Amino acid sequence: MGLFQGLSLLLGLLLNLVFHCNGGTTSVFVRNVEKAIDMPLDSDVFAVPSGYNAPQQVHITQGDLVGKAVIVSWVTEDEPGSNTVRYWRESSKRKKLAKGKIVTYRFFNYTSGFIHHATIRNLEYDTKYYYEVGLENTTRKFWFTTPPEIGPDVPYTFGLIGDLGQSYDSNMTLSHYELNARKGQTVLFVGDLSYADNYPNHDNVRWDTWGRFAERSVAYQPWIWTVGNHEIDFAPEIGETKPFKPFSHRYRTPYKASQSTSPFWYSIKRASAHIIVLASYSAYGKYTPQYKWLEQELPKVNRTETPWLIVLMHSPWYNSYNYHYMEGETMRVMYEPWFVKYKVDVVYAGHVHAYERSERVSNVAYNIVNGICTPIKDESAPVYITIGDGGNLEGLATNMTEPQPAYSAFREASFGHAIFDIKNRTHAHYSWHRNQDGENVEGDSLWFFNRFWHPFDDSSAHVSH
Numbered sequence: 001m002g003l004f005q006g007l008s009l010l011l012g013l014l015l016n017l018v019f020h021c022n023g024g025t026t027s028v029f030v031r032n033v034e035k036a037i038d039m040p041l042d043s044d045v046f047a048v049p050s051g052y053n054a055p056q057q058v059h060i061t062q063g064d065l066v067g068k069a070v071i072v073s074w075v076t077e078d079e080p081g082s083n084t085v086r087y088w089r090e091s092s093k094r095k096k097l098a099k100g101k102i103v104t105y106r107f108f109n110y111t112s113g114f115i116h117h118a119t120i121r122n123l124e125y126d127t128k129y130y131y132e133v134g135l136e137n138t139t140r141k142f143w144f145t146t147p148p149e150i151g152p153d154v155p156y157t158f159g160l161i162g163d164l165g166q167s168y169d170s171n172m173t174l175s176h177y178e179l180n181a182r183k184g185q186t187v188l189f190v191g192d193l194s195y196a197d198n199y200p201n202h203d204n205v206r207w208d209t210w211g212r213f214a215e216r217s218v219a220y221q222p223w224i225w226t227v228g229n230h231e232i233d234f235a236p237e238i239g240e241t242k243p244f245k246p247f248s249h250r251y252r253t254p255y256k257a258s259q260s261t262s263p264f265w266y267s268i269k270r271a272s273a274h275i276i277v278l279a280s281y282s283a284y285g286k287y288t289p290q291y292k293w294l295e296q297e298l299p300k301v302n303r304t305e306t307p308w309l310i311v312l313m314h315s316p317w318y319n320s321y322n323y324h325y326m327e328g329e330t331m332r333v334m335y336e337p338w339f340v341k342y343k344v345d346v347v348y349a350g351h352v353h354a355y356e357r358s359e360r361v362s363n364v365a366y367n368i369v370n371g372i373c374t375p376i377k378d379e380s381a382p383v384y385i386t387i388g389d390g391g392n393l394e395g396l397a398t399n400m401t402e403p404q405p406a407y408s409a410f411r412e413a414s415f416g417h418a419i420f421d422i423k424n425r426t427h428a429h430y431s432w433h434r435n436q437d438g439e440n441v442e443g444d445s446l447w448f449f450n451r452f453w454h455p456f457d458d459s460s461a462h463v464s465h
């Protein structure tokens with residue numbers, strides 16, 4: 001080796017060291033640590049629809065594996081009322097009927113209204129449907145559009161919202177999402193809905209207000225539900241020992257369609273995406289139902305049919321804030337080798353009330369005695385995105401691990417939402433939108449190259465300051 005080559009090697013090693021010691025960008029936007037404030041009960045966004053027993057808290061989610069069914073849910077307060085959904089194609093006058101079930105529950109001193117769930121099946125792809133619930137003069141009408149038939153190059157746009165709550169900031173996040181010109185067609189919600197459990201006795205009235213608040217979006221496009229810690233509602237001090245009780249009664253998921261045995265972990269296919277929802281607060285160790293399900297689910301993903309493999313969970317694996325630091329670590333240890341093996345494109349999580357995007361990294365070599373425990377760049381690994389910045393009453397996470405770890409590409413403590421805009425089998429445009437800017441301003445963005453069809457480096461992030 002000549003002197004020049006030796007120097008080059010040394011320089012290369014030094015550059016490498018510099019790279020590994022420095023993380024990505026910590027945004028220059030610095031927010032005051034202020035608690036977000038919940039909107040009062042008499043806010044217009046919580047208004048009860050007029051009329052006796054009028055349906056309220058209307059929401060829809062995907063009702064099958066492939067997007068040809070929709071679960072419609074709503075609440076009536078005075079009496080059970082009709083449990084039938086009437087629906088029809090935009091181009092047709094003939095109304096069809098779908099009948100559902102009614103459930104109620106008690107939580108300490110709270111008694112729920114009559115919660116209706118009805119599944120509409122055998123819908124046509126890529127079609128606008130109207131639907132109505134309620135009776136006579138309190139009938140309420142909504143609409144949704146079914147996704148196109150599943151296929152590798154079908155464009156589709158997902159919104160990403162997490163940890164939403166019902167503060168003034170939550171309202172701003174939802175409005176920004178609704179006004180975003182990229183037009184999200186389905187929301188991938190990464191957990192923590194109402195934050196009712198922050199109220200005395202988990203005041204479930206705040207589950208009702210959240211249902212009325214979110215209706216303006218979720219009655220018209222499906223939200224795909226992930227459960228967070230605020231859905232656990234475990235309160236033995238008031239005799240409430242059954243986890244997930246309010247959430248389970250109010251929100252449904254199509255888990256049986258993907259052979260899951262629990263509503264908290266399941267998968268759906270939609271357009272060109274295969275979406276796997278995992279449960280951070282259900283057992284995930286070896287031999288558990290969730291582990292066994294995921295072990296069977298991943299080999300089923302057909303990337304020639306659905307090239308985009310997206311995973312949703314609540315507690316992030318790669319998080320460099322000093323909030324919930326390492327809470328996702330045990331699940332990471334269990335499942336990360338699979339995510340690398342099956343080339344998951346992106347993992348969305350919430351929980352930390354801020355925004356962060358990782359490099360493509362993995363950390364799967366550690367075996368207790370070998371000491372190899374640093375995340376490394378890995379083109380087969382997903383990008384990890386924390387999008388728990390919906391704006392709930394607990395306020396922003398502003399305190400970060402310093403220096404920024406090498407796995408962290410971009411982080412900023414602002415409320416906002418994101419859009420994952422799939423163009424075809426190889427490309428998807430991702431953008432994050434902070435609430436302080438106009439809804440179309442991209443605070444962070446990245447072109448995703450599909451890991452299966454285009455397994456090379458993503459374009460470097462374009463960051464706006």
Ligand SMILES: [Fe+2]
Nearest residue numbers: 192228229351
């Ligand atoms: Fe959380």
